[in-house]
Amino acid sequence: MSTATTSSSATRVGVPATTSxxxxxxxxxxxxxxxxxxxxxxxxxxxxxxxxxxQGDVVGQFDAVRLMFVHVPSAILAxxxxxxxxxxxxxxxxxxxxxxxxxxxxxxxxxxxxGVLTLVTGSIWGRPTWQTWxxxxxxxxxxxxxxxxxxxxxxxxxxxxxxxAVKARRSAVIxxxxxxxxxxxxxxxxxxxNRTLHQQSTLFARKIRDETLFTLSFSFAVGxxxxxxxxxxxxxxxxxxxxxxxxEVQEALEERRxxxxxxxxxREQP
Amino acid sequence: MTDTPAEEAVDPGEPMxxxxxxxxxxxxxxxxxxxxxxxxxxxxVIGIVLWRVLADATLVFREVDDAVERREELGDDRFRxxxxxxxxxxxxxxxxxxxxxxxxxxxxxxxxxxxxHTGGVSDQFQPEVPVVIDGHWVESSAYAGVADDxxxxxxxxxxxxxxxxxxxxxxxxxxxxxxxxxxx
Numbered sequence: 001m002s003t004a005t006t007s008s009s010a011t012r013v014g015v016p017a018t019t020s021x022x023x024x025x026x027x028x029x030x031x032x033x034x035x036x037x038x039x040x041x042x043x044x045x046x047x048x049x050x051x052x053x054x055q056g057d058v059v060g061q062f063d064a065v066r067l068m069f070v071h072v073p074s075a076i077l078a079x080x081x082x083x084x085x086x087x088x089x090x091x092x093x094x095x096x097x098x099x100x101x102x103x104x105x106x107x108x109x110x111x112x113x114x115g116v117l118t119l120v121t122g123s124i125w126g127r128p129t130w131q132t133w134x135x136x137x138x139x140x141x142x143x144x145x146x147x148x149x150x151x152x153x154x155x156x157x158x159x160x161x162x163x164x165a166v167k168a169r170r171s172a173v174i175x176x177x178x179x180x181x182x183x184x185x186x187x188x189x190x191x192x193x194n195r196t197l198h199q200q201s202t203l204f205a206r207k208i209r210d211e212t213l214f215t216l217s218f219s220f221a222v223g224x225x226x227x228x229x230x231x232x233x234x235x236x237x238x239x240x241x242x243x244x245x246x247x248e249v250q251e252a253l254e255e256r257r258x259x260x261x262x263x264x265x266x267r268e269q270p
Numbered sequence: 271m272t273d274t275p276a277e278e279a280v281d282p283g284e285p286m287x288x289x290x291x292x293x294x295x296x297x298x299x300x301x302x303x304x305x306x307x308x309x310x311x312x313x314x315v316i317g318i319v320l321w322r323v324l325a326d327a328t329l330v331f332r333e334v335d336d337a338v339e340r341r342e343e344l345g346d347d348r349f350r351x352x353x354x355x356x357x358x359x360x361x362x363x364x365x366x367x368x369x370x371x372x373x374x375x376x377x378x379x380x381x382x383x384x385x386x387h388t389g390g391v392s393d394q395f396q397p398e399v400p401v402v403i404d405g406h407w408v409e410s411s412a413y414a415g416v417a418d419d420x421x422x423x424x425x426x427x428x429x430x431x432x433x434x435x436x437x438x439x440x441x442x443x444x445x446x447x448x449x450x451x452x453x454x
Contacts (some may be wrong), residue, residue, distance in 0.1 A: 051437075053397055057397045057398070059397065059398060059399055061394070065436065128394065130430050131390070131393070136322070137329035194330050194331040197430070197432075202436055207437050208436040209436055212436050
């Protein structure tokens with residue numbers, strides 16, 4: 001994703017031929033370094049989850065708890081992506097500029113990637129802790145699935161041929177409606193406590209040991225850097241795509257003019 | 271661009287028609303209704319999924335105290351019950367029909383119920399970690415556990431609802447348990 005070459009025409013008129021910049025390079029290296037540290041913290045520093053009951057039984061999630069450092073940040077980044085899509089869509093409907101539309105589109109794509117990652121890692125975590133990969137009766141799992149489906153639908157609608165302004169307005173409205181689900185997903189474990197296997201919030205309840213809390217916070221930070229890196233690249237790709245479309249229109253017009261000039265020239269010759 | 275139909279059609283002797291080309295009327299219907307159909311489909315699927323989850327009463331977890339209190343009312347109805355296994359209660363048994371089962375007791379808010387489970391037992395089946403079991407009440411003293419009240423809950427599916435507590439408590443006792451080989 002470091003480069004996205006454009007047509008020779010695009011390069012010729014000064015449109016950048018890459019989505020990379022000094023900022024993205026710094027963010028990319030920070031992400032890689034952050035991941036290396038995160039893996040070390042998660043496997044070498046954070047102890048497994050164990051407790052001892054009053055009856056002397058040792059209980060807990062043991063090593064399965066380490067999935068928290070992928071699953072929870074993925075969910076936060078999915079919320080961030082869809083939340084940003086909501087804000088950018090709102091801004092688009094207010095100011096009607098391509099910049100906001102491209103921002104909404106880019107963040108929705110990244111939100112879907114992290115949303116799918118959240119569902120997959122949640123399913124993997126659910127197998128050893130809940131005894132099931134997927135539970136259709138679980139409101140957290142199902143509402144999260146619905147949220148991802150809504151934004152996949154949003155991306156699908158964007159690909160239906162239409163005028164750019166119509167496409168942008170239509171998808172902005174879908175994003176506004178779909179974003180309601182972010183709140184539903186987040187609050188579902190409290191609203192329907194007896195319909196979910198998913199645990200309630202740990203952070204707000206402050207039921208977490210210091211090493212786990214630090215590593216989880218660090219995973220949020222690494223995730224946010226990754227999100228920024230992806231967003232910059234995706235936004236610039238969207239910008240280049242729009243420039244290419246514009247150039248293709250201009251080239252088509254030039255060709256038509258050249259055809260017309262050639263025809264006129266042919267008529268002037270005896 | 272030497273072989274485009276437009277260029278092939280150019281006749282040097284004729285004036286070129288540069289008026290805008292008409293659109294394709296056949297695609298207008300698709301353009302108009304396509305997005306609406308996609309959105310309608312998404313809304314329909316979402317509606318069905320939410321209705322399936324939110325309207326299905328059997329998916330609600332009844333807490334042990336509630337399930338015990340409504341035992342007569344529930345009768346043979348199948349439902350989900352949530353409670354924490356009582357420490358030391360699980361024991362392997364054989365049912366009258368020869369099937370293997372696990373008998374244990376679950377508790378919540380001081381109310382205890384006996385359970386006979388014929389499905390798979392979760393790896394995370396642990397004392398004080400709540401389990402969600404699917405089944406129904408049976409009035410019988412055949413499998414008396416901690417409750418021993420003439421009823422047991424016959425379940426065939428077990429899920430675990432882990433809590434949100436990741437604090438360490440009694441680290442010294444955990445270390446002792448590890449040294450004794452109680453867990454590794």
